Amino acid sequence: MTLFADYDEIIERISVNQLWDFPGGVHPPQQKALSNQSNIETLPLDKTFYVPIKQHIGVDGRIIVSEGDSILKGQALTASEAPFSVPVHAPTSGIVKKVTEHVSAHPSGIPELSIIIDADGQDTWIPLKPVADYAKTGKSELIERICDAGISGMGGAGFPTHIKSNNTKPLEFLIINGIECEPYISSDDRLMREHAWQIRQGIDILVHILQPRQVIIAVEDNKPEALETMSIACQQKTNYQVVSVPTKYPAGGEKQLVQVLTSREVPSDGLPIDVGCIMYNVGTCYAIADAIVEGKPLIERVVTLTGKGFKSPKNVWARLGTPIQTLLKHGDYDDSTQSSPRFIMGGPMMGFTVTSLLTPIVKISNCILVPADNELPHPDDERACIRCSACSDACPASLLPQQLFWYSKSKELEKAEEYNLFDCIECGACAYVCPSEIPLVHYYRQAKADIRNQREEKERSDKAKIRFEARKARLQKEKEEREEKHRIAAEARKASLNKDGGAAKDKIAAALARAKAKKEALAKKQTQNDALGAPAPESDKTEVASIDEVSTESASSQTSAKTTNETEQAKPVLKSTANESSDITAEEDAEAKAAAKKKRVAAAVAKAKAKKLAAKQIKKENNES
Amino acid sequence: MTMLSLSSSPHHHNRRDTGQVMRLVCYAAIPGILTNVWFFGFGILVQAAIAIVTALVTEGVIMELRKKKTERILKDYSAVLAALLLAISIPPLAPWWVIVIGTFFAIAIVKQLYGGLGYNMFNPAMAAYVMLLISFPVQMTSWLPPLSIAEQSHTLWDAIHTIFTGFTSTGFSVEQLKVGVDGATMATPLDAVKTALLQGYTVTEAQEHIIFDGQYGKGWFWVATAYLAGGLFLIKTKVINWHIPGSMLAAAALLSFVLFLLDGDQYASPLFHIFNGSLVLGAFFIATDPVSASTTIKGRLIFGAAIGFWVIIIRNWGGYPDAIAFAVLIMNMTVPLIDYYTQPRTYGHQSKARKSS
Ligand code: SF4
Numbered sequence A: 001m002t003l004f005a006d007y008d009e010i011i012e013r014i015s016v017n018q019l020w021d022f023p024g025g026v027h028p029p030q031q032k033a034l035s036n037q038s039n040i041e042t043l044p045l046d047k048t049f050y051v052p053i054k055q056h057i058g059v060d061g062r063i064i065v066s067e068g069d070s071i072l073k074g075q076a077l078t079a080s081e082a083p084f085s086v087p088v089h090a091p092t093s094g095i096v097k098k099v100t101e102h103v104s105a106h107p108s109g110i111p112e113l114s115i116i117i118d119a120d121g122q123d124t125w126i127p128l129k130p131v132a133d134y135a136k137t138g139k140s141e142l143i144e145r146i147c148d149a150g151i152s153g154m155g156g157a158g159f160p161t162h163i164k165s166n167n168t169k170p171l172e173f174l175i176i177n178g179i180e181c182e183p184y185i186s187s188d189d190r191l192m193r194e195h196a197w198q199i200r201q202g203i204d205i206l207v208h209i210l211q212p213r214q215v216i217i218a219v220e221d222n223k224p225e226a227l228e229t230m231s232i233a234c235q236q237k238t239n240y241q242v243v244s245v246p247t248k249y250p251a252g253g254e255k256q257l258v259q260v261l262t263s264r265e266v267p268s269d270g271l272p273i274d275v276g277c278i279m280y281n282v283g284t285c286y287a288i289a290d291a292i293v294e295g296k297p298l299i300e301r302v303v304t305l306t307g308k309g310f311k312s313p314k315n316v317w318a319r320l321g322t323p324i325q326t327l328l329k330h331g332d333y334d335d336s337t338q339s340s341p342r343f344i345m346g347g348p349m350m351g352f353t354v355t356s357l358l359t360p361i362v363k364i365s366n367c368i369l370v371p372a373d374n375e376l377p378h379p380d381d382e383r384a385c386i387r388c389s390a391c392s393d394a395c396p397a398s399l400l401p402q403q404l405f406w407y408s409k410s411k412e413l414e415k416a417e418e419y420n421l422f423d424c425i426e427c428g429a430c431a432y433v434c435p436s437e438i439p440l441v442h443y444y445r446q447a448k449a450d451i452r453n454q455r456e457e458k459e460r461s462d463k464a465k466i467r468f469e470a471r472k473a474r475l476q477k478e479k480e481e482r483e484e485k486h487r488i489a490a491e492a493r494k495a496s497l498n499k500d501g502g503a504a505k506d507k508i509a510a511a512l513a514r515a516k517a518k519k520e521a522l523a524k525k526q527t528q529n530d531a532l533g534a535p536a537p538e539s540d541k542t543e544v545a546s547i548d549e550v551s552t553e554s555a556s557s558q559t560s561a562k563t564t565n566e567t568e569q570a571k572p573v574l575k576s577t578a579n580e581s582s583d584i585t586a587e588e589d590a591e592a593k594a595a596a597k598k599k600r601v602a603a604a605v606a607k608a609k610a611k612k613l614a615a616k617q618i619k620k621e622n623n624e625s
Numbered sequence B: 001m002t003m004l005s006l007s008s009s010p011h012h013h014n015r016r017d018t019g020q021v022m023r024l025v026c027y028a029a030i031p032g033i034l035t036n037v038w039f040f041g042f043g044i045l046v047q048a049a050i051a052i053v054t055a056l057v058t059e060g061v062i063m064e065l066r067k068k069k070t071e072r073i074l075k076d077y078s079a080v081l082a083a084l085l086l087a088i089s090i091p092p093l094a095p096w097w098v099i100v101i102g103t104f105f106a107i108a109i110v111k112q113l114y115g116g117l118g119y120n121m122f123n124p125a126m127a128a129y130v131m132l133l134i135s136f137p138v139q140m141t142s143w144l145p146p147l148s149i150a151e152q153s154h155t156l157w158d159a160i161h162t163i164f165t166g167f168t169s170t171g172f173s174v175e176q177l178k179v180g181v182d183g184a185t186m187a188t189p190l191d192a193v194k195t196a197l198l199q200g201y202t203v204t205e206a207q208e209h210i211i212f213d214g215q216y217g218k219g220w221f222w223v224a225t226a227y228l229a230g231g232l233f234l235i236k237t238k239v240i241n242w243h244i245p246g247s248m249l250a251a252a253a254l255l256s257f258v259l260f261l262l263d264g265d266q267y268a269s270p271l272f273h274i275f276n277g278s279l280v281l282g283a284f285f286i287a288t289d290p291v292s293a294s295t296t297i298k299g300r301l302i303f304g305a306a307i308g309f310w311v312i313i314i315r316n317w318g319g320y321p322d323a324i325a326f327a328v329l330i331m332n333m334t335v336p337l338i339d340y341y342t343q344p345r346t347y348g349h350q351s352k353a354r355k356s357s
């Protein structure tokens, strides 16, 4: 049962430009004409660049330069060592001034590790090593080149391109995303108009790597020039199809575009490749061509400067690491238009406001939007939800934004998850239409963050719990083993006791006998001494003798205790169990000791009695004698 | 450095806010109200004025008591809209205290006691209507015949006088105004048919009765048509979706048509049902109240259709001639359930079939 169109049907519909639709969506005013009128300009060389070492999704590379190093334009600053890491490169030649934390191009602005470069003004390239003929080069080498050139998706998410390109699953459609559905932004539009040929080269390289059955280049129908240039650039290729997609936000969302072109839905826990598609942004294709054909790493990109806060909105080639204040200057930012300055990185629907003018341009920065005061309303007038469902009508993911909002706000996070919070692509269509001006996406982000935190915490506590349970089980097992051993030992002892016929009794009797014997001996000695005329302090001597005896006895009982102790400790016990086992032994020790003590006391009493008796007798004897 | 202003995406917003939505609904009701004035006199305007003042005062006082931003909430026009809907649902010459009590009940009890706009489960206007109907059945069923066939025509002053004192300036009571050309007390067409049926007449006979002589039903027909126009305007401007009014009218028409086919003597035709009483008004202006209606697309279709069915069922077998309020309230209660079971399939869910292939 597949609900979705198969390959042939899709090809057929595309050839007559009859696409599918995605639910919801909105039509905010385009405002593209503000910035898409002139050719892309190149910014004059800046003095200082702030290059964050991580500009993509994944892990950072290892920094391979140090402060004070002289570097050339295009030189790698980090090395990709993990699969999900992508290097960054020097945007110009100069000196590594510092490796330090710098404000990040992220909504939070949280500082991140960046390499600060002082330009020397020479702008000297490293020796470039283009691939002579990509068609004769192996797939893995090309992918490695793409990785080394520092390419990650330039459409928004920043997914490492070499990972995406290393596909082994069957691929039907290679989709090139030239939609650019956010209002205001025109960087991809200008790039397609001016560099269609190079984009086409990038596509050719991808086709060589990925071997798709069909290439679809999708451009929104509000960019007729771009549609035309792309069509011309691709016209000799029979399996390349340039498709005009009806303008609707967010048609450029990866999932929505897949749906529009193929009717297929990317599984909620899957990737486009699960429905036979892989998608690249046109800017990424351009960068791939640069990397393979020219040997140039990714060090610059097109950025749209737009909004009525700029006197001259336009598109510029900006090097990665350029602080946005440079761009503001270049677009003639007019601060009189703003009472509370607001600078948006990205478009009005999904972009974020920056916290500092030193925020650098990174691989995914496609736009700096500076609205004048009255241009884009500040959504600060949140009112009660009137359940009008405008939001669910606008949601491209067919969610119920109002319910999500309700549960996110009241922190009923499980409920929010039940309503598929994590399928929200944060496109903002719902908040755009909400008549109560509720910042819905903001609530979703918070709820998502809360849920992630909870999950992490739960994972941690689960792990701790598992560890604890395992330890408990282990201890329990050890305790049982020990008890078993003790029981066997005790039985053995009992058995031997029985065989001996009551060792304790015997011992006392023996002690008594010994005492008697000693006494007799003593008496004899005494007599001898007396006879010799050197009377010894009798009491002392008897004392010594008795102490001797007691200590021998206790020594013997201690030895037996020690043996048990030793046997116990001799068996391999993990460190963590040592404490407990020693506790238990201590207890058992105490018992053993108490028993021994009793015995000793009894013995001592007996001995004392015997002594007394002996002393009496001696006295008597003495007296008698 | 200057403080930068930070906000969360989207930074763009379309320009229609809650107040505008509510205002547009009020505007869309104007053709219906004016038609009503044309056929039935100025009563409805006076009622609307009293209702709106009562609603604003009630809401304002409660907002002050709850220490909310009074001005901002009054500006959302939801109180005005609820008042207006109640005012156009009750008989135009009902005494002033009826609409005052009703409006107060709608705002203070049905809306604010549940937490204010967005939290009320029931449609405030309809809950108030039912409360009034049960508490003051006489005043609530005193509908007047169209002016064209009434003995006495009445002016705006007459309307005000009647609403506040119970008598026109020339000394007629509402009862006297209700007397038709032949000296018999007249009722609404729905009423008349119901009464006639109880008396053993057939629907056709009832309709042949003098009150339908091209005159009585006419006013009701044009008022309904005017509300229909207003409703279409609301759909056109995307203030409401077609789902609720569409499914409601379709369901009412379907059920009444089936019954009509089964026994045309006992059951009135679909057209009769649609153009008499407040079915059209209810479909476009009342059942579509976003707060108390279903929010999913499938849910809205079910919600509307169920109201349509209930209306016809209550009209034919229930104790009250018109049934919109009851049908709406009954369905308001089921909204949470409907919403729960009609959630749309989220993108990417259940596309597993493809994945494994
Ligand atoms: S932000 Fe999320 S909930 Fe809102 S419309 Fe977009 S996908 Fe739907």
Ligand code: SF4
Residues within 6 Å of the ligand: A384, A385, A386, A387, A388, A389, A390, A391, A392, A401, A402, A405, A430, A433, A434, A435, A436, A437, A438
């Ligand atoms: S659009 Fe806004 S007011 Fe309307 S239901 Fe959605 S959240 Fe509520």
